[in-house]
Amino acid sequence: MTKAQIRTAVRNLMKEQSTDAGALLGSGNTMIDDFIDDAAGLVLLDLIKQLPTRFTSTESISLEAGTANYDLTATWMTILDILKTVTGQRPRPIPYVEIQEKADIEILHGHTAADPKGFTLIGKTIYFYPTPSEDKDDYCTALFHVAETEPLPDAGPTYIPAIAHRCIVYKACDLAAVMSDAKTSPFEKLYERRIVKCIEILGAQVHQPRFLGGSFMDRIVGDARDPAFFDLTGIIDD
Numbered sequence: 275m276t277k278a279q280i281r282t283a284v285r286n287l288m289k290e291q292s293t294d295a296g297a298l299l300g301s302g303n304t305m306i307d308d309f310i311d312d313a314a315g316l317v318l319l320d321l322i323k324q325l326p327t328r329f330t331s332t333e334s335i336s337l338e339a340g341t342a343n344y345d346l347t348a349t350w351m352t353i354l355d356i357l358k359t360v361t362g363q364r365p366r367p368i369p370y371v372e373i374q375e376k377a378d379i380e381i382l383h384g385h386t387a388a389d390p391k392g393f394t395l396i397g398k399t400i401y402f403y404p405t406p407s408e409d410k411d412d413y414c415t416a417l418f419h420v421a422e423t424e425p426l427p428d429a430g431p432t433y434i435p436a437i438a439h440r441c442i443v444y445k446a447c448d449l450a451a452v453m454s455d456a457k458t459s460p461f462e463k464l465y466e467r468r469i470v471k472c473i474e475i476l477g478a479q480v481h482q483p484r485f486l487g488g489s490f491m492d493r494i495v496g497d498a499r500d501p502a503f504f505d506l507t508g509i510i511d512d
Contacts, residue, residue: 275439276428277426277429279430281307284443288447306450309449310446312449313441314434316445317441317442317445318434321472325473328476330420333415334416335356336413337413340386340407344399345398348420351419352419353416356368356400357415365414368393369391370392386405388407390405390406420433435476437476438469444464445461445465
């Protein structure tokens with residue numbers, strides 16, 4: 275759904291098509307858009323809670339000598355991990371340390387090293403410690419939960435799948451009802467039913483078992499791959 279379609283659906287469900295001054299949802303789109311933006315964030319939070327691996331993204335971080343603090347260009351909800359790039363090997367996690375747990379806070383600013391030993395978060399800023407002493411391109415990768423863009427783009431949600439767009443409508447109606455001291459239970463029921471179904475479908479796409487077998491071309495030309503991963507019975511004759 276586009277943002278305009280979501281607006282229309284909210285107005286229809288609330289039986290409030292008027293955009294005049296004094297209307298329930300206010301004049302113009304300012305108030306309804308605020309409800310929609312808030313609703314989109316809440317829907318994404320509910321989806322992430324049940325399907326955390328589906329709504330992740332990454333961003334590369336390059337180190338600059340003498341710079342400890344870095345901000346990602348992407349908008350994120352939670353940073354899950356920061357992984358050091360190691361050529362020819364699996365990325366290695368850089369340890370996260372709560373700033374309250376460090377006895378000597380000077381470790382953030384008073385020392386330098388070619389390779390940081392850990393990182394912490396202050397607000398939305400990543401701090402590496404010790405402070406990097408060398409420039410290093412693509413030194414590590416941040417793994418994080420995505421956040422919807424605010425305000426919601428005219429084209430609609432960036433990350434929330436299409437089947438869950440109607441959840442934004444129901445949640446926005448619920449928020450508007452709370453604001454106006456109206457009955458919220460109808461919207462809550464609609465939302466709960468929809469979000470549960472969405473999680474079932476989206477979860478099935480992620481977790482359903484997959485069975486690998488020879489393709490049509492494999493059956494014609496044969497397949498010499500490891501039979502531990504592919505059942506070649508009846509495909510290649512001895």
